[in-house]
Amino acid sequence: MTTITIPIIPAKQTFAKVKAPHELNLEGICVFAAIGFFLDTDTYWKDQMVLAPASQHILDDNGFLIRSEPWFKWHSNPRPVSFVQALDEFSGLFETIIKEQTIDRRVILPLSGGLDSRTQAVALKKLHANVFSYSYAFMHGYPETKIARAIANACGFEFEGYVISKGYLWSVMDDLAKINNCYSDFTSPRQMAVVKHLQGRGDVFCLGHWGDVLFDSLNLPQLLFEEEVDVLMKKLIKRGGQQLAEKLWQHWGLQGGFMDYFRSRISDLLSQIDIEKTNTKLRAFKSLYWAPRWTSVNLSIFEHISPISLPYYEDRLCEFVCTLPEDHLKGRALQIAYIQRHAPELAKITWQDQRPFHLYNYHLNKVPYNLPYRIIKKIQRTLLAYMGSPCIQRNWELQFLGDSNQTHLIKRLAVSSFHDFIPEPIIKHYSDMFYRGKTLEYAHPMNMLLVLSQFYKN
Numbered sequence: 001m002t003t004i005t006i007p008i009i010p011a012k013q014t015f016a017k018v019k020a021p022h023e024l025n026l027e028g029i030c031v032f033a034a035i036g037f038f039l040d041t042d043t044y045w046k047d048q049m050v051l052a053p054a055s056q057h058i059l060d061d062n063g064f065l066i067r068s069e070p071w072f073k074w075h076s077n078p079r080p081v082s083f084v085q086a087l088d089e090f091s092g093l094f095e096t097i098i099k100e101q102t103i104d105r106r107v108i109l110p111l112s113g114g115l116d117s118r119t120q121a122v123a124l125k126k127l128h129a130n131v132f133s134y135s136y137a138f139m140h141g142y143p144e145t146k147i148a149r150a151i152a153n154a155c156g157f158e159f160e161g162y163v164i165s166k167g168y169l170w171s172v173m174d175d176l177a178k179i180n181n182c183y184s185d186f187t188s189p190r191q192m193a194v195v196k197h198l199q200g201r202g203d204v205f206c207l208g209h210w211g212d213v214l215f216d217s218l219n220l221p222q223l224l225f226e227e228e229v230d231v232l233m234k235k236l237i238k239r240g241g242q243q244l245a246e247k248l249w250q251h252w253g254l255q256g257g258f259m260d261y262f263r264s265r266i267s268d269l270l271s272q273i274d275i276e277k278t279n280t281k282l283r284a285f286k287s288l289y290w291a292p293r294w295t296s297v298n299l300s301i302f303e304h305i306s307p308i309s310l311p312y313y314e315d316r317l318c319e320f321v322c323t324l325p326e327d328h329l330k331g332r333a334l335q336i337a338y339i340q341r342h343a344p345e346l347a348k349i350t351w352q353d354q355r356p357f358h359l360y361n362y363h364l365n366k367v368p369y370n371l372p373y374r375i376i377k378k379i380q381r382t383l384l385a386y387m388g389s390p391c392i393q394r395n396w397e398l399q400f401l402g403d404s405n406q407t408h409l410i411k412r413l414a415v416s417s418f419h420d421f422i423p424e425p426i427i428k429h430y431s432d433m434f435y436r437g438k439t440l441e442y443a444h445p446m447n448m449l450l451v452l453s454q455f456y457k458n
Helices: 026-035 083-102 116-126 144-155 169-180 225-236 241-251 258-271 278-295 299-303 315-321 326-342 371-386 395-400 403-413 416-420 424-435 439-457
Strands: 002-005 015-017 048-050 055-059 065-070 107-110 131-138 158-164 204-206
Touching: 026 241, 026 258, 026 439, 083 116, 083 204, 083 315, 083 326, 107 116, 116 131, 116 144, 116 326, 131 144, 131 395, 144 158, 169 299, 169 403, 169 439, 225 258, 225 278, 241 258, 241 424, 241 439, 258 278, 395 403, 395 439, 403 424, 403 439, 416 424, 416 439, 424 439
Parallel strands: 107 131, 107 204, 131 158
Antiparallel strands: 002 055, 015 048, 055 065
């Protein structure tokens, strides 16, 4: 027998066998098509599962799961601590974690215009770490690398900026499918476009995933249980995802209706979280099911190059969050205060989500204070579109649009054997609608059809 202990937020999926027919998990695949990741412990197969987070699992010698027992449950036990005391505790714990994960190693730090990586940069700067930092932006997109470069310069880090190029996907997609095993779409992990440049640049990645969930609030009022389920369903289902899932559900002749099945799954999972307050409960739900099955799936791309560290995934930080009053977690307050206290020069650099404002004046990002910036950006976008270079905001725009990309995408979906799995009329419907101008409404279904075609091929 083998005992496997899974962290609170695991960085990778660990698979086990279960006694069931070796058949496709069609209900689970429909959920995957709707939301972009598999729910709970689901996989493509009925006789395979992913081991649940925050639990200890016993497997037999053949890899079959015998039993599981949770060793941690998300909870809400806020202590009567002041914000300043919470900030002191966060500072000490976060820096301890960063030090433990990076000591005596050259760090590769992906930088963005947001707060998670900026908070890491402050800690690494304080620890005098040896850091290579980088960022990337879309071709014809917002120049995010400008903010990242300013952060790196203020910290004295080595820095490189990269551009996500048009159509890179088709030369790397087969490799990407092997790395993430088709458990995510192929355009979301844009790091695949630049990962070849990071080979040999350091000893460990310091990745900032999930900080924006742990150290923020959904700012919802207290809701009834069914209202909480409604919120989750709305947040989970991607644009066009419900329609695609329902088409597949009907084609495969599954019992009942997809939305009834999906609601029952979400209700069951949410009911198992013993937390009363809505915002805290939904944070726990996302950390239990969203992070391990969506965010973590493509961490393997980084790990393909160098070992990874994830300070916000650390068990101690998750446990710490469970002991804080919800008010201390709202609006990224702890991260903002940490940066202001320890690196005020970084706090004065533009916060991308609040541009053109920074961490001292972002509260001015409202009418009339932000009108001049919004007007200028509107004019710039209009001029770029008029000149045939519209502003790129999403990776699928670079990988799916244009004649060459269309040829590649349609070719991948036109394999006759794939039509045994998903019929050609469904594929043609989505392809036609996508390339007739309804790109935003049909982008997610095209993403999911592409990944399902690659899974079926493999």
